[in-house]
Amino acid sequence: MAKLLLLIIGAVLVNNFVLTRFLGICPFLGVSRRTETALGMGMAVIFVMTVAAIVTWIIHRAVLTPFGIEYLQTVTFILVIASLVQLVEMVIQKTSPVLYQALGIYLPLITTNCAVLGVAVLNVQKGFTFVETAIFGFGASLGFTVALVLFSGLREKIALADVPRVFQGTAIALITAGLLSLAFMGFTGLVK
Amino acid sequence: MWIAVFCLSGLGLVASLGLGLAARRFAVEVDPKIEALERVLPGVNCGACGYPGCSHFARALVEEGAPVSGCMAGGEDTVLAVAELMGVEAVIGEKRVAVVLCKGGRGESKTKFTYRGVEDCKAAVIVSGGDKACPHGCLGLRTCERVCPFDAVEISKDGIAVIDPEKCTGCGICVKECPKEIIVLVSVEKRVSILCCSREKGSEVRKKCAVGCIACETCVRVCPFDAISMEGNLAIIDYGRCRVCGLCIAQCPTRAIEGRDWPFPRVEIMDDRCTGCGICTMVCPVDAIEGEKKEVHKVSEDRCVGCLLCIDRCPKEAIRLRAPAHSASELAA
Secondary structure (H helix, E strand, O other): OHHHHHHHHHHHHHOOOOOOOOOOHHHHHHOOOOHHHHHHHHHHHHHHHHHHHHHHHHHHHHHHHHHOOHHHHHHHHHHHHHHHHHHHHHHHHHHOHHHHHHHOOOHHHHOOOHHHHHHHHHHHHHOOOHHHHHHHHHHHHHHHHHHHHHHHHHHHHHHHOOOOHHHOOHHHHHHHHHHHHHHHHOOOOOOO | OHHHHHHHHHHHHHHHHHHHHHHHHOOOOOOHHHHHHHHHOOOOOOOOOOOOOHHHHHHHHHHOOOOHHHOOOOHHHHHHHHHHHHOOOOOOOOOEEEEEOOOOOOOOEOEOOOOOOOOOHHHHHHOOOOOEOOOOOOOOOOHHHHHOOOOOEEEOOOOOEEEOOOOOOOOOHHHHHOOOOOEEEEEOOOOEEEOOOOOOOHHHHHHHEOOOOOOOOHHHHHOOOOOEEEEOOEEEEOOOOOOOOOHHHHHOOOOOEEEOOOOOOOEEEOOOOOOOOOHHHHHOOOOOEEOOOOOOOEEOOOOOOOOOHHHHHOOOOOEEEOOOOOOHHHHHO
16 A cells, blocks of 8 residues: 555656656646646546556557567557547547536547656556556656646746746746756655 | 557557447437538627627527527628528518728827837727827727728728728627727618717817817708707717718718718609609708699709608609619618
8 A cells, every 4th residue: 555655656746747757748838828727638637647557558468468569569559548538538528518628628639648658658667567557647647737737827927927028938938847847856765 | 570460450440449339329419400500600700699609609599599690790691591590580680880980090180199009909098098189089000900800990091990881790899899989880771970989179179180070060950850969069870860861971061971882872753753743842851853833843963962751752653763772662661
């Protein structure tokens, strides 16, 4: 149990996917203008990443390893993730129109979110068990959401601030992201 | 290698099969009416109907019972198409177009100072009401031109917003956006407008603008239908009474009153029908009809203003429009 808890803390704070591993930077910059959309995207990512981690783990164990074709890992995982996102989108649209309205536009974006592929690959590399995989997938996406929401809060404040002309726009956003990343480096050594 | 090929294509097949099944299983049924409605709506998402966009309006039509005549932008055709899809009788309101009530361009009106700021009327208004000396003058900084979804607004060379009645759909976005509040919606039939909004004294207006309403009340006196009245120091047309005769246009000393396609078509008397009853000579506000009793009357081309009063009164229906641009029955209604 303690090990699983540490796994979550490690994925959220110490090895944050966005701020320490630098995965999923695209949505991190793309949908962080407003906290509301950031939270929506974060929720969608949590959902997809957890499910994707589990499914890719199963595929890896049940298909890739027995046939000895682990070198096809990347292609297979992308295929699985893409179809999974499509499926999730369909199911949500049918079962919960409200949730679909909220997440709808972000779901297709996740298809190409490298953090999702990252978590699948890392699960394999680290040789996690099934439960560990699920927990790690959840933790990693939680970390992504935390980073995204924090960053969007900062950007909302910056939007109102008097930014020097040379730094306006993407420049100040990248500087802020860098500072946030530095802040997260403070967690280094917390686990292990 | 074959294993790899089979495995990957197998996975792809399974995934596509799963998705295909899921697409059927979880298919969301959208009312086909909504899609059909979306097709007939103009799709400019102007928001004049009160909904965020055309597709929202289409959904509101089906689900919330929004009025079929809600779409201002599409005009008559759209309302008819929507009504047909919804299976109800269309109620077509008159087509309205926006008119900018100012014609004091840079040449005619004075400025208080030189404005060198953001090219936007809303921004300019913050700086002591804009650079025009007249507090109601069109600033011509393109705010209405930018918001118009139909490209109907153009800024004239003189720096005045001019709205093309052909392109204008009467959506009213410019009316809301104009910070000077000098754009109004007027029925397209009512082609006469007093292009001034200044309620300052005549002498003040004259100092600031060569084409403003100076409250001389000439138009009030000349109007045969009592359609013009003074509100403060500004002449206002009551469009319920206005018959679009254009007399006020000819008489306005500052040319503040304008009419689209003015001079308007005149009338003529059909000789074979006229019995010389003389009723038309009595109703004509400009004494344009002459003739002896019991003899065929004649319309003086110079004096007739095309108010069409005589057409309504003639018991023999002997009077008609010379150049039928708008029919008499339409105007009478």
